[in-house]
Amino acid sequence: MHNQKPSCGSLAASKLFHSSKEPPLFFIMMRFNIKVALLMISILGFFTMFVMWSLCGDKHFRELGGQLVKSRDSISSEEIDCFINNEYVIGCRKEGDDVFLPFSFLRKYFEIYGKLVNLDGVERFEWSHNSYNKIYYPKGRYDPRGVFMYFENYNVEMRDRVKYVSAIEGVPISTQWGSHGYFYATQIAQFGLSHYSKNLTDPEPRRKVIEDSYKNQAKWIVTSDSFLDRIFDSNVSSNVMKFRTGDHISDIIYLKMDHVLDFVMNVDLMLGGNSCLSVVLQNREKGDIYNLHYISTDVTIKVQENNIYHGIGNTQEWKTLTRDLIVDLDKGLNILREKSKHKRVPRSKLKITGISLFGYGLVSNLTLSTSEHIQNFYNAAEWFVRYQDDNGGWPIPVRRHLANGFSDLQPGWYSSMGQGHALSVLARAYYHSGRDTRYLKAAIAGLKPFTVPSSKGGVLTTFMNKYSWYEEYPTSPPSFVLNGFIYSLLGLYDLMKIAPSGQADLAEELFNDGVYSLKNMITLFDMGSVTSYDLRHFTLSIAPNLARWDYHATHINQLLLLGKIMEEPLFTQTAERWRGYMNGKRAPHN
Amino acid sequence: MHNQKPSCGSLAASKLFHSSKEPPLFFIMMRFNIKVALLMISILGFFTMFVMWSLCGDKHFRELGGQLVKSRDSISSEEIDCFINNEYVIGCRKEGDDVFLPFSFLRKYFEIYGKLVNLDGVERFEWSHNSYNKIYYPKGRYDPRGVFMYFENYNVEMRDRVKYVSAIEGVPISTQWGSHGYFYATQIAQFGLSHYSKNLTDPEPRRKVIEDSYKNQAKWIVTSDSFLDRIFDSNVSSNVMKFRTGDHISDIIYLKMDHVLDFVMNVDLMLGGNSCLSVVLQNREKGDIYNLHYISTDVTIKVQENNIYHGIGNTQEWKTLTRDLIVDLDKGLNILREKSKHKRVPRSKLKITGISLFGYGLVSNLTLSTSEHIQNFYNAAEWFVRYQDDNGGWPIPVRRHLANGFSDLQPGWYSSMGQGHALSVLARAYYHSGRDTRYLKAAIAGLKPFTVPSSKGGVLTTFMNKYSWYEEYPTSPPSFVLNGFIYSLLGLYDLMKIAPSGQADLAEELFNDGVYSLKNMITLFDMGSVTSYDLRHFTLSIAPNLARWDYHATHINQLLLLGKIMEEPLFTQTAERWRGYMNGKRAPHN
Structure with missing residues (x-):
């Protein structure tokens, strides 16, 4: 021992411990006589007939596992060359007037997903327009004291970009923008919010x-x-x-x-x-x-x-x-x-x-x-109380290079997403703890970076000097990352709803400004068949940075939620259109 | 007679005149004897052998029309159901690990084009990402005295939306926005510019x-x-x-x-x-x-x-x-x-x-x-001199409903595209006529609507109070149609280059403002796999109005030309990226 x-x-x-196992092999002796030989021949014959019967004929049915299953016909088609945009050639099949193209080509050409699936003995091919299909329809009215979005489905600490959970702080250490590992407000808040939500939904x-x-x-x-x-x-x-x-x-x-x-x-x-x-x-x-x-x-x-x-x-x-x-x-x-x-x-x-x-x-x-969800949640809330700086921010201690053309964010930058998520954590902690004012105080102080322009170290920018925007990455020029912005709005909403009347008027003001911006800018992210992750194409005059499908789904989930909170049909309708994009639908053309 | x-x-x-024709049928008598019978049998036998030889075996070659042609193999594949996004089922083929999907499905799903083509006895399938593939690379520097863009390829009067060519004015009558037929400045100018261009390029x-x-x-x-x-x-x-x-x-x-x-x-x-x-x-x-x-x-x-x-x-x-x-x-x-x-x-x-x-x-x-191209051209130029109104505009006498959400344009509206095209016609007429000042005067007067806001009957709007834009359709809210805007810029450029120094400074000012706007706004039209026709998605908060492929190609052609005129790499690079979209390339995703 x-x-x-x-x-x-x-x-x-x-040392590695090897448990003893049953010997994997044993032998059976068998007498070989004429009867067995005849039996073997019979079985072989029957098997041969069965195989031939299986392979030949058309439109026949087989009983498999007690279930009537349609057998697949063997089809004869012709090989034909397909010239793709006059650029290269692939091998296709022709049957009558129709031409069949290989999925191996389509997959790469259109970034489409598909797999062969065997269901009850019948093989079928499942084509999906994207690899990600989790749309969470809000079940009821969103409650800032309740589950945060659909975060009960998240397991933040098991993500690869979490290096480990600190045993000193009880919160995750991120490697997202720096491999040595650091405290990342956004991730810590998500850790807290997922545990808070699971605490409400788990048995x-x-x-x-x-x-x-x-x-x-x-x-x-x-x-x-x-x-x-x-x-x-x-x-x-x-x-x-x-x-x-x-x-x-x-x-x-x-x-x-x-x-x-x-x-x-x-x-x-x-x-x-x-x-x-x-x-x-x-x-x-x-x-x-x-x-x-x-x-x-x-x-x-x-x-x-x-x-x-x-x-x-x-x-x-x-x-x-x-x-x-x-x-x-x-x-x-x-x-x-x-x-x-x-x-x-x-x-x-x-x-x-x-x-x-x-x-x-x-x-x-x-x-x-x-599980000990609420304990995990409070570890996150305590972290936010403990590590807030004098500007009300939770500085991110690593350099962040968003893309060529943007200035690098220097260690110590704030993120509207980190700040907003922190508000969602702290508002819940204030509520859940029975009004522990330490949490409320930290949350209200956490509004400050929303009022400071990104050029001066805050997270605030404006679109064309008109629409306020809270930057997940407060770059120069602005990047207008959509999902981070909406998360920050939810944080503001959580605080303004949970804080005692008159104590977080600034949160309400910031929230209303942000929703006004979103209403006016949301369709700028609509690319007609997918969404864009940000507006870098506008601010850097480059190709749009399309959202990969999981971010596209996040956009939809966020809009559905916000649409319900605000009773704003524009958000709901836009979300529904974007959901169609996930199944290959496209915006109309002229 | x-x-x-x-x-x-x-x-x-x-009465219809019927020409007499050769009797279409004649008969050949043939003696039927043993030799013929034998010959027929031989031919039949040979034919049967040939057919069987053609249908069987694999990887064989046939001599057809003196040319060695690879014969297509007959392939055996399996029928398999494809479940498309879990919404519906189509019939596919399976061979080994690959699945083949029918083009009849892909065509509709992706709006892709393709056709079977027989080249020298070999059938092949030509897949094209779009139905339109005419990109005109500017051959040399654009000359406002020369060919207008690539309009030498146009035959305006043969378009369906031209009802006829007026024998009183010598210019086309449009049915584009009104079936009764009317003079449409844009179309008349295109008629003139195509003939001017053909006059330079035709033998x-x-x-x-x-x-x-x-x-x-x-x-x-x-x-x-x-x-x-x-x-x-x-x-x-x-x-x-x-x-x-x-x-x-x-x-x-x-x-x-x-x-x-x-x-x-x-x-x-x-x-x-x-x-x-x-x-x-x-x-x-x-x-x-x-x-x-x-x-x-x-x-x-x-x-x-x-x-x-x-x-x-x-x-x-x-x-x-x-x-x-x-x-x-x-x-x-x-x-x-x-x-x-x-x-x-x-x-x-x-x-x-x-x-x-x-x-x-x-x-x-x-x-x-x-042909009598230059005569046609002057008919257009004369029309513009004759029908300019006191505002310097060529009013379009029909109501125009661009889309739900936009106010209808009332009869008498001006179009930046009609105005701009008119400048291109009149500048050329001034040059070609040996400086007939009637044309120059009309062109300079034609600048006026560019300085009048669309809300006051002109074609000028601004994007977010910052970037000037000349509206092809001066709607409320603005629509920001891209191709019409760039055509109007070309008109301004033509006039500022051809007018004697000091006489069309306003054209230069308007042109510079417009190019500045375009530089800053061009990527707003980039949808990552196609372009948008306008910015209605932003101004009306609806789905983007994607450009169909011929308009997408027009965007590219216009940018390539403008990129050359201005020596502006942004325009050229953007055009190149958009050209990639025509072959199925896409912007990157995050």
Whole structure:
């Protein structure tokens, strides 16, 4: 069992564990006689007849699996060359007056998707105009206290561009515009909003209390050089577990487990220097062991072989640690292998085989559950309270090059999307916390960058000196990114609806200005068969930057929602037209 | 011959003339004997073998027409259902991993063109992204004294939307926005510009003098009750033919002819009341007779059976009549049949069998030629001088409904395209006439509507109060039709280049303003895979009005030309990108 007891101060070179398996092969002896030979010949004959019958004839039917299935006819067609725009030639088929073109060509030419699908024994080809088809029709009236858009469907932290979730802040670290990883307000807010939304839509999580030093006391294995006790801690007004181990790795305090399915750990803890709480995960099929160490250090993450170290900070104070162990494992392996395409270990193949403690500290309320959404949400909300700067902004600490022709955004820029999303988080936190004014104060301060021109460090620009626009990327010249703008409007809306009367009038003013702009500018993004992501074609005099289908769908979803909020038919009608584009419809031509 | 002598004061009920033909059938008797039977059997056998050999085997080659031609293989494929966007099902073919889709579906789904073509015995399928592919690369620097764009390729008067060419004004009558027919400045200018351009690019026309009362005297048949003489007329300082016929139709003066190929008649004439000059055309194959009457009346056109009457005006003064007889026949037949899809009689099937005179009058310089382009051009230029109103405009006398959401243009509206084209005509007329100031004066006066806002009856609008735009259709709200705007810029350019220094500074100012607007706005028309015809999607908040391919090609041609004039890479680069769209290329997506 030594390998299943990880140390956290030093690297434990965990060996792979191979579970024994049934011998895969066995042999059956068979007597070979005349009868068998006759039988074999009969079977062979029947099989041959069946195959021939299957391949020949036309318009016949076969009974397959009790279901009447139409057999596909074999068709005779002629090869013919297709000259494409007089530029190149592909091989086609001709039957009568019609010519058939290969999908392999059409796919690339039109950027169309399609796949062969076998349904109940019948093969069919499914053509789809795009690879993305998720349109979310708002079910009811949008409620700023409720689900944010359709974010209950998001799993932000599992995205490739999330490097890992910080164990110090409990929010994701992004690699979107910088590979070293940084706090990205937009992503942190989306993380918070998705968990807030899931908290409302997910079923009540299963939650198993592992150790509360009271009714649930786990069977920790403690060596003679280590110490463990359960005491009442007046600081937290609760029973807690106090531990101290010897210096040697074998002195680790260990709880053997065999836990599946629920992989979100929540624990209150205060660790001494270089102390840690570790969780052992095992691949149930292959036996591989992974150790997740939560260690009292400011080094946020470190991965060595199968040991993934998350620093939880070096301040020796009580903390609540909420960790999705699957995410921590996945991100850790990803860092180890230094590429984003490692094979994920599915949740269903993992189990928790142990939890260990090393060093010294206090531990309380150790649980494993399906989810801890509201805890994740508040981690995000707290981050926004903690990291707001004097301008009311959440500066993005990496340089951003949007496209040639735009000035680079220098580290420290604000994004209307990050600011707006933050408002959506903070407004919900204010509401959910029972009016904790810290959240409201941060949200109101977060309006400031909306009033400062992008040329002066804010996110405000105007279209042709007439229509206000809040820039996701406050470039020079302006870029007018559509989806970020609408997200920022939703943030303003959330705040103006949740803030007590008179406290966020500026949000309402900014929202109304923005909606007025959107009404007047929305069709500038209509490309007749798709939408444009931004207006760079106008401001840089270049080709339009067409929205890929998932962004196109986002445009539609946003307009549908805003159309419902504002009871504005223009938004709804435009969204419906854009939805048609996803099925190959086009705007009329003259 | 009676039926070939038309009257013009009354309706001559011309009967159709049927030419006798060779009996279409004849019989060959054949002896049927054993040898023939054997031969037939041999041939039949050989034919059967050939057919079987053709249909079987794979990758074989046949000698056809002395040329080695790859035979098409017969391919076996499977029928498979294609589910299109989960909306409907079409029949496809499957071979291995690839699926073949029928062009009959693709054509409609993508608005793609294609046709089966047989080239030297090999059938192939030609796919083209659009039905239109005429991009004219400017050969040299654009010269306002030279060809206008690529208008030497146009035959304006043969367009369906030209009802006929007025014999009073010598310019086309449009039915584009009103079926009764009216003078449409844009069309008249295009008629003039195409003839001006053809005059520069066409070979020197063949020209046959039929009657000049001097060296060429035709053999007119004159009855005893009629009179014909050749005299010197001091008004025109030339010999002329003087005639007067009796009142009866049989008194007509007639010149029998047998003239082919050159069908443009030019004649100087002064006709008395109700007098006429008529031309007899005959279909050389079918024998049908058509009478074209040019009659001194203000009724512009009247068609009765095979008699087409053109009024040349009732003022008894010298006129030059220039008539394309093919056009006059075609338009006449079109009016008679009251639909635009009558079968045109090809030029090659017609001949002139006679010219007649009735009533009284003077005739001089009667010629038949391949073309009289410069005469047509001056007819247009004169029209512009004659019909300019006090605002410097050429009002369009019909109501125009551009689209729902735009106010209707009331009769009397001006078009920047009509005005601009007029400048191109008048500038050329000023240059070509050796500086006839009437043309220059009209052109300079024609600038006025460019300075008057469209809300006040002019053609000027602005985009977002910043960029000047000259409206082809001065709607409210503005429509920003691209091609009309660029045509108007070319008109301004032509005038500013041809006018003597200091006389058309306003043209230069308007041109520079317009080019500045175009530089800043051109990419607003870029839809990523095609262009938009106008900006109605922005001003009306509706779907974009995509340009059909011929207008898209016009946009490209105009930009290429303007790019060359201005040495402006933005125009050239944009044109090149748009040319790519014609071959299925698309703007990038994010």
